[in-house]
Amino acid sequence: MDLQCILCWRIAPLFFLMPCGLLSVSVHVINEQPVHVIPGSSLVLKAQIELGPMKEISMVTWEQEPETGSDPVRVTLATCPGRSLKCVGTRPNVRMSMEQQETTLQINGYSRADGGVYTVTVTDHTGAKTAAQCIVREYEAVHHVSVSINVSHSVLVCGEAWGTDPRFSWLHERDAITQTVGKVSKDGTRLIVTMTPICGHFTCMVSNKLGYSSATYTAAPCETQGRGTTVAVVCLVLLLLLCGGVLAFLLWRRQRCGHRGERLHEHLDDGI
Template identity: 80%
Template sequence: MDLQYFLCWRVAPLFLLMPHGLQCMSVHVLNEQPVHVIPGSSLVLKARMVQGPLEEISMVTWEREPETGIDLVRVTLATCPGSSLKCPGTRPNVHVNMEQQETTLQINGYSRADSGVYAVTVTDRTGTNTTAHCIVREYEAVHQVSVSINVSHSSLVCGEAWGTEPNFSWLYERAAIPQTVGKVSKDGTILVLTMTPICGHFTCMVGNKLGYSSATYTAAPCETESRGTTVAIVCLVLLLLLCGGVLAFLLWRRHRHSNRGERLHEHLDDGF
């Protein structure tokens, strides 16, 4: 495209005296595609028009047709003379602004019916049309999050049905994933596990501008810590019982020797 512009502007002066001039008209949509719009908000599409030295814009037309289907009926949204700064659309919520090299389409109160392939057509004074297209879709909430395990690769895979721009994150036992448990892939969909054995609760959270949803994979209970705690408690109880038994034996023995000494002393007193 840049080469075409270069040739047009370089060669155009050579054709100034030609009856029909040189065709260098072009148009392209500035929005990144596809464009996702939240229902109820405004759709704004911008297109830039480039004219050759001999070209003059006589008409700009915005249209829309379904992205898929059999009966693709094209609907005209606005038809604007090239000299106008603003022009009304075919519906009250459709507005078009015109500038020297840009045109802007705005649809307020976007709904699912407004999704489709948008076309902006620029017509020059000779009747030649140049068209650019842009795909517009509804911004979808996150749906049907699921977590599955890949046993052969020791990893958990998080999936989501059809949400727009989903962001993935993981939790282990309701906390961030430590390095001792695993490593999350760049796109966030895979958790490569490093812990052995695999135990506990792994939660995948998926969110976007409309909210979030989650799913949890439950492995076998982590028994290492609980067993260690149980063993420690049992050992402590046995130690306390042993100490208590030794102390009781020493007290009993001391008490016994004390009683024997008293009886011996009484016996000696009686002999005298």
């Protein structure tokens, strides 16, 4: 038997013993999903390509299609042949780059129409294709904050409509929540009220990168030391005003009596 054939027969089984990862191509999107983008800013997606030693990249393509719809149409955004640095975008605001085993897609001036499902496809030299997807959505401001109460459990619940990445915080009479007032849940949506009775204004603040909104639950007014101090100050002021009035009256009366004495003395002198 020919020596070359003998070597082929001996080497061939080694390919079956090789791990599958050494003979295949894999790709995954690095960004945490779903990706939320503020309108007008830049969308940047990155994907890591793992290439087996027996494989070569023929083409890398980024595509986009609507997230919902009965018949979504996939549109090609950018392509890059092999490891070439000459990647081409289909629109002026679309850029694509390849660096080692990583590909980057950037869309400047993101708009609502740019949302949807993004697909990165890697084609090897044999024509085999491997793809990965991620969902891109518009970053929404917080909307319609509301506060409700579960009276039986003394729990205030804060709700928000559809804002992206909402963060919750609570105030009682414009001050941060203390242990004497209550305890806030880990996600911030609930306030377990420990103060008795429940009184005053409880405000839920919901915020994200685009701003904030709030809602307030109003209970019965609180009898606080501050109010007692205010009443005491008012009473003191009234007492001072009363004392001042009495003193002014006494001075006025003394001055009037003094004038009468002078006039009486003048009359006596005239009679003499």
